[in-house]
Amino acid sequence: MTTNPIHTLLIANRGEIALRIMKTAQAMGIRCVAVHSEADAGAPFVDFADEAICIGPAAAADSYLKVEHILDAARQTGANAIHPGYGFLSENTELAERCEAEGIHFVGPPAGAIAAMGSKSAAKALMEEAGVPLVPGYHGDEQTIERFHQEAEKTGFPLLIKASAGGGGKGMRVVRSLAEVNDAVAAAQREAKSSFGDPHLLIERYLENPRHVEVQVMFDKHGNGRYLFDRDCSVQRRHQKIIEEAPAPNIPDAVRKEMGEAAVRCGEAIGYVGAGTVEFLYEPGAGFYFMEMNTRLQVEHPVTELITGLDLVEWQLKVAQGEPLPWAQDALHYSGHAMEARVYAEDPDNDFLPVTGTLFSLREPEGLPGVRVDSGVCQGQEITPWYDPMLAKVIVHGHTRDEARQRLVNALAHYRALGVTLNIDYVCRILEHPDFAEAKLTTHFIEQQGDTLSRPAFSHREQMALSWLAWHHATAAELPAAGGSPWNSRDSFRIGGPKGQRCELRIGSEDDTLHYWMESAGHGRVQLDSEDQSIALKWHRDPDSDGVIVRLNARTVKLGWAVHGERLGVFANAVHWEALVNHPEEQAGDAAGDGQIKAPMHGRITAVTCQVGDTVEAGTALVALEAMKMEHTLRAPVNGTIAAVHCNEGDNAGSGQVLIELHAESVAETSAEEDSE
Template sequence: MFTKILIANRGEIACRIMRTARRMGIKTVAVYSDADANARHVRLADEAIWIGAAPARESYLEGGRIVTAALATGAQAIHPGYGFLSENAAFAEQCIAAGIVFIGPPASAINAMGSKSAAKTLMERANVPLTPGYHGEQQDAEFLREQAQRIGFPVLLKASSGGGGKGMRIVTESDLFSEALASCKREAAASFGDDKVLVEKYLIRPRHIEIQVFADQFGNCVSIFERDCSVQRRHQKVLEEAPAPGMAAERRAEMGRAAVDAAKAVGYVGAGTVEFIVAPDGNFYFMEMNTRLQVEHPVTEMITGLDLVEWQLRVAAGEPLPMRQGDIGICGHALEARIYAEDPSKGFLPSIGKLQHLAPPVENQNVRVDTGVEEGDVISQYYDPMICKLIVWDVDRDAALARMLAALHSFRVVGVSNNIEFLTRLVGSRSFANADLDTGLIEREGEHLLATSIDPNPEIWVLLALHEVLHDRRKNEAAIGVGSPWNINDGWRLNANGCSSITLSHDESNKRLVVEYLREAYKISVDGLEYSVTGTLDNDGNVVAVVNGKRSNAIVNMGTSYSRYVFLPESRWHFTTDEGISHDGDTAGASGALTAPMPGKISAILAEVGKKLERGAPLLVLEAMKMEHSINAPAAGTVKAFRYEVGDQVGDGDQLIDFEVTS
């Protein structure tokens, strides 16, 4: 067995490989770019080597630098993870030429499966079922149109060297073929340097099921069962599960044999995945083979109890497969959700920035979190914006679904947009719960899955107002001491109940809440309704509130001085507050410089310097995190100066405005 390996990757998969290596007593070497100098995978490794600038083409795709790093550190093998160089035959050969073991299949197998058309020719010879289509070298546009007409519309155009959903077009009729072909070829050439395409029959409402295979250097090959990856967005997998719902034992065995035949046809060694498209009638057809470890491999590990990275290391070190086909079994059901820093309401645009707060569910035998980041880390513009993979296991699918929903509800992220609410809706949708799965599920139910959030009910506004009062009181007590009755900012008045006001905003809703301080409670008014409120706040932001006799628990995270993130057991809300608490109309502390609640760009200036303004008047608009935030007058007064102009970038806490309160 190896004593030291280098991991030619970053993020979640690098950390995951290190976990197994450490358990096996194998030292690890990380590589990193400028952007990853303080990344989690660097912190976890025994050694770390800088390999270049932030763009992947100048670092993680520089095979020569990675091999040099392995030689310099005495690493005996290189694990490529997935992505980057994991399916690069030239890199595999480069490793072997340097006397370093490539923890993956032979370069010949990578080459054989790297071209979809060549792979399908091989599969046809091995009697692996293929989707009706044309997979040859002839690329004349009119010839390809004739092949499409022969197959029958709709057809799917696919880049021969493609992957990740790029270079794919669905064509529903002959008149649309030429334009779709030209577009597909342009994208294929730009993405893969090869504009060859193949034409296949497009199946309506198919499932995407893949088989995990493993082979050693002695000709042994096994199927480690299937994963259902049907839930996709733009051909990118979103949710995966194992085993596939409704899979009969006979069909499982049949697909497993076909996958093993596919692997043997190319002399495969190591971990690989044979992907099939499955028609509604149950017939299955070979799509492609991924010659690496898959992102979704944890669900297979959860239902089998195996460590596939350990298998990779043992096979690469020349050992036989640890188990035979008949010794591998299935126990329970597992689901994986990919948590991304992205904004579903904005077309799933990536969201970059600092993870100001990151609290995943607690890991145990039912819940696993594979991640490459921790609180305080930055989601970079240079790489995939994955925060983590959330994997759950339970005794059956219904129990696993409940486990996943509970885990998503408890997951808290502040600092970047994320897809947790989208995933929660997806897992809780009727189609997914009933295992009515196909590759068009998300598109078909997009209106529900991508619905804009409704306004919080009044109790949530009241709960946050209580948080503001309790936080304000604790802050003052910390500053001046609990024993000083004259300075505690708790609203006490000699001859009447003290009152405070709090202005809160959620999306486009703005509310002014009035808090009356009673002897042992608070009376909070919003939208003309009054609520009797008591509660407590601890140092971790946990609020226990009793609103009109109803008890609620929430966690409130203060993302910045203006932002509030409210996490309830089954919902999450983002609020902003422009001014904090104003006691009985006091304006003390309102003058001076108004600051940016987060990094952003000044998109509009709405007030004139020196003009008298009322409390709440809009002063400027800050564009941040793909949203607009209005900065308003904290009291009646005038703007003395704006410190930035439209278009200027500002940082979190930067002084934006000099404001003078009217006495």
């Protein structure tokens, strides 16, 4: 029974995890309070909450990491519980202690349990006493260089020197000989001191090709602990996870059970309460070794939820209210396989550097079979440099691992964003790699497969062809429905004109002129000026989206598009890029209709070769515009007289800006001229 029910929950976090917690809490009838920085005032989680309070400027140190600001917000809103999510204050002993002192439920473990796992060295000593397997090494208090030399020789090489208080790869050095120990210790101590304020180090045997396997545990306030099976999180970049899956594949049942029981002993040793994760290094055939315990909810918790059918946030809240866990360990089972991909605003081809910008267009893959999206962003949102670049998580469930893997590839191919570079193409390269498909996993997977994973999915000519087709459909969508009229047909038929048309394309810094022919509905050809061979494309509507399925060079491509001003977003499978398109014939057609000759895109006027009152013939050059590193000549579409000139040489012109107004000769004027001859 609950001793003090939660009626108002303050979520001391932001983004997707804040939204995810609110959805469960509100479904339980709990009122939710969001706290946010000034930079997050318009974020989706703020709008979703029942009440929201600004707690400071954009910098996390001045807002989300201020314990007093969080508690002030709880007092103002009458919140009797605080959920810290993950990151920020989720493993902060001060917040846990202050909540207890003020009679506020802290949805997490007691401060003592957090402190016990806060130091890797102290944690390892506790785990040794609890009979949890440890990697051979040294985690003592004596930190002299002489002691490190002794322990290094005893542990054996290669070994890992790492910060006791750290994480995320900081304060960590691999050492392969005694001669490297001095420099490695000095560097690791400096980095540990700078990053965590604590230079304390430990030594571990360095496992060359381990897997990162973790066990989800849940404890109540009555001394009951259960393990909710395991996850594999081996695929990482810079010691941070990209893809997670549950259960961990290719682990013998006996080892899986031993690992789960060891994780429960770990929690029991520190008086744990709530949801936590015990992380192990696992070497097939050699065993598993305790690495650390995360005393909070994990980013990857949804894969456990999908295979067990449990809502971990719901059970966090029930445990915080004092409810006992209702299941015996033997009654817990898992079904199928789940995978999760983290969607980051980052550039994998530029050392995974975070990327900022505006999400001009966003479509997430919701509604697909077996797919769940935990998102924290919306269309039009600014992605700032202030916080972690993870925008969302795409999670899938299948009957088998391979079904889950293929569903995740398909889901990511339907994740489409314009304005910010994302990592989803890179994630799909991993998912489709033969070694990943066969579950040949290791924490060094990305380094070992670096050359293969860096290969682009499409060649330059394929990108150009797909960009043209995306443009073709994006502009077709703006036209009225054909209604049977031949004038609205999108084929290449022209009265007295060439079938082929041309357009100029830029992708990144690469420019090309492309000629295209519409053979029939759903069938076309394109050819670059620089090549002799044309490319054939066939397409039909994608039943899962408003895009098309394209057949190109014996490949099947899911193609989507989005337009924002001059920007054309092209989404080909999970690969995203932006293109600029200039289509002279379309521009001429528009001008013939209303007499206005407009800049097809942003550029600089390099020449104006007409003036008001000039009589010109169709095809006469009127304006030269430099754009996309190319000069474009804008010509008179019909015979007529120049009525106005709105530009000068050297001007900058915006896309769609009227440059010339032309008074076209009418049919009557032309007939009168012919009769007078």
